[in-house]
Amino acid sequence: MLLAIDCGNTNTVFSIWDGEKFLCTLRTSTHHARTADAYFTWYSTLVKHYGIDADITDVIISSTVPRVVFNLRVFADRFFGCRPVVVGKPECRLPHAPRVDPGTQVGPDRLVNSAGAFDRHGGDLIVVDFGTATTFDVVAHDGAYVGGVIAPGVNLSLEALHMAAAALPHVDVTKPQKVIGTNTVDCMQSGVFWGYVGLVNGICDRIRAEYEKPMRIIGTGGLAPLFAQGEMLFDFIEDDLTMHGLTVIHDYNKKAETI
Ligand SMILES: Nc1ncnc2c1ncn2[C@@H]1O[C@H](COP(=O)(O)OP(=O)(O)OP(=O)(O)O)[C@@H](O)[C@H]1O
Numbered sequence: 246m247l248l249a250i251d252c253g254n255t256n257t258v259f260s261i262w263d264g265e266k267f268l269c270t271l272r273t274s275t276h277h278a279r280t281a282d283a284y285f286t287w288y289s290t291l292v293k294h295y296g297i298d299a300d301i302t303d304v305i306i307s308s309t310v311p312r313v314v315f316n317l318r319v320f321a322d323r324f325f326g327c328r329p330v331v332v333g334k335p336e337c338r339l340p341h342a343p344r345v346d347p348g349t350q351v352g353p354d355r356l357v358n359s360a361g362a363f364d365r366h367g368g369d370l371i372v373v374d375f376g377t378a379t380t381f382d383v384v385a386h387d388g389a390y391v392g393g394v395i396a397p398g399v400n401l402s403l404e405a406l407h408m409a410a411a412a413l414p415h416v417d418v419t420k421p422q423k424v425i426g427t428n429t430v431d432c433m434q435s436g437v438f439w440g441y442v443g444l445v446n447g448i449c450d451r452i453r454a455e456y457e458k459p460m461r462i463i464g465t466g467g468l469a470p471l472f473a474q475g476e477m478l479f480d481f482i483e484d485d486l487t488m489h490g491l492t493v494i495h496d497y498n499k500k501a502e503t504i
């Protein structure tokens with residue numbers, strides 16, 4: 246079985262893939278100092294709690310935080326006796342090489358999202374991921390990541406507002422009842438919710454105009470369903486796109502190994 250690890254700047258997600266379905270998905274906050282032993286304590290407690298009988302033989306990692314990779318490698322080696330495939334490292338092959346400026350280190354999560362989206366939908370896509378950052382990944386007709394857009398994440402924007410302005414509280418993102426807020430919290434929620442609806446619509450319109458071919462838009466990340474309640478249009482919403490992309494890249498590397 247495969248353990249797929251998606252380590253973002255805010256959260257780290259583990260999913261166990263049995264070749265047909267994900268048996269479970271475990272989420273913890275990302276800490277660069279977490280040790281291999283600490284990962285295993287957390288992992289084995291939850292796997293036991295869910296009653297999952299997982300025989301992990303392979304591990305694949307996508308990490309936007311380079312420093313956590315060392316401890317995750319030790320974790321894979323010590324507890325599952327395997328050498329993980331790390332997306333973005335030379336030993337990890339990608340089904341479609343990105344076409345970007347020389348020297349650009351594309352975020353592995355964006356490469357993984359592109360691979361997952363292409364596998365499900367084919368090419369000419371915009372993948373919008375609402376993580377720590379709100380990213381737009383353009384996937385060409387042949388499946389290559391060919392660039393995109395990086396905007397501040399929704400929660401980051403709310404947090405920045407709270408940190409910078411003494412009178413503004415910490416609030417959670419939600420869809421407000423009205424655009425015109427009649428109290429501070431409603432005003433902030435309106436700004437962030439409708440601001441991001443406008444941001445996503447505006448950026449997708451401009452990408453489409455520049456790309457000059459019809460494109461489909463895929464929304465992913467924990468906040469995608471919330472924003473789908475706005476005016477903006479996703480053709481599909483997929484909460485497991487990054488995990489799916491990891492299984493696609495894992496399969497591709499396994500096949501390459503046997504050739
Ligand atoms: N299934 C879910 N339903 C509702 N909210 C969710 C769900 N999953 C995640 N969230 C919330 O949505 C936010 C975005 O989650 P997501 O995993 O997409 O990115 P993240 O973990 O914040 O960022 P990163 O991947 O960059 O670390 C998180 O703050 C989380 O609390």
Ligand SMILES: CC(C)(CO)[C@@H](O)C(=O)NCCC(=O)O
Nearest residue numbers: 309350351352354355376378395
């Ligand atoms: C943009 C983030 C932070 C989104 O998780 C990540 O993909 C990243 O660190 N990217 C590196 C730069 C790039 O993707 O071009």
Ligand SMILES: [K+]
Nearest residue numbers: 253376466487
């Ligand atoms: K993510």
